[in-house]
Amino acid sequence: MRSGAERLLLISTTTPSERVANHRRAIDAAVAANVSLVAYTSMLHAGTSTASLAPTHKATEEYLRERLPSVMLRNGWYLENYTSQLPRVLQDGALIGAAGRGRISAATRADYADAAAVVLSTDGHAGEVYELGGDHAFTLAELATAISVATGRRIRYTDLPADTFTRALLDAGVPAELANVLASADLAMSRDEMFTDSGDLRRLIGRPAATPAEAIADALR
Template sequence: MSIVVTGASGQLGRLAVEALLDRGVSASDIVATGRDIDRIKEFADRGVVVRRADFADPDGLTAAFEGADKLLLVSTTTVDERVANHRRAIDAAVAAGASLVAYTSMSHADTATTILASTHRATEEYLRARGVPSVLLRNSWYLENYMDQLPLVLRNEAVVGAAGQGRISAAARADYAEAAAVVLTTEGHVGAVYELGGDEAFTLTGLATAISAVAGRQISYTDLPADEFARALTDAGLPADLAHVLADADLGMSRDELFTGSGDLSRLIGRPTTSLADAVAAALR
């Protein structure tokens, strides 16, 4: 059995390879792919098969996926190129004869109204159109998206966003990676749609409260109109297009589009998900 993981040089893909190894999958049965294989050399040193895969190169994808029994398609990051990239990857998986494609989608991709959700919905639709045996891993937000902002939050003594009091079922990347590894190494997942998220949802006001409790300082939440939040992100150095997408994602949060009470994630991994308090404590340690 050969399990191919795309984006193994990225944060989620790298963790997925580690999770497969932790579950006892032989290194020689894992194919870690990435555009820059120098960034995943450590996997090759551990016996994992490493192949170059550029989503803009269909022939290269076909070669990278050769012999794949199962494929973890980690969604790509460039939003305006995502759907075309994913279609080429799905075509390559079909050519390889893969028995399962596990796709890291987004919460409520079929109904959510954000820019990000539309790209995931288009990918899900293409999987169905191609008749690929698949499982949808609809991930909510990553806790790390907020933990990476902690230095700025502490400096300004404020969490800033446009999510209102919407609930966010964020979980750690490692939790999502472990769920992917479970799906890839156990049976009965073809056709499943998993709404994955943390056991305890929180609002951005709750995030500020959690940071306050650990940091021992009063952190507030400042809720901005989406356009003002986008300007704040560009002022912080983000490209305007990305700032617009992230502000739009916050609007989706305000509509609970990143909330799930399914419990799918903790059931798959067989343990509670990483809590917000633990994530903040680890980040500030």
């Protein structure tokens, strides 16, 4: 890390099994470089979530708090996790998952990035924990309806048991570790653990976050 850096955005790394070790190395480097503030992209309700990803985020938050002034950007689910699936969803006529009737406060990567930029470029955020998510929470059945409206095609939501959902992901070519992570996330969603009504994202970026319908329309374009 370059000496003299004042503020750092630590984006959680991809492979869950390597995440905590990677993050600790980055935090140690920030300490050595005398960084004054680190903003970390954690996950929604990291301290209490039952999702398999949560312990890696909780451990990182704890390690970071002990060493540097910090801000926790607890990002909710990403709308791109669904819009990237649109070709397959349209081909199959179905959106599959294991989230039941759980509500999901998703937002776009761009909206989360704008929130991070605000935190890094303005003062008064040290020690804050922001629970970030879109204002238009939805169930996966409602998301399927939104896709139907946007495309003029009937898309149904098929809710599966978690193990069946995992097998479906594996059959679609999703690596085993990621398939298990996604199934665990859906189970957390079924318990409303990916829902927030904090309003933190809207307040940070100074505008409403993109709606699911807007994200779908952008992806289709």
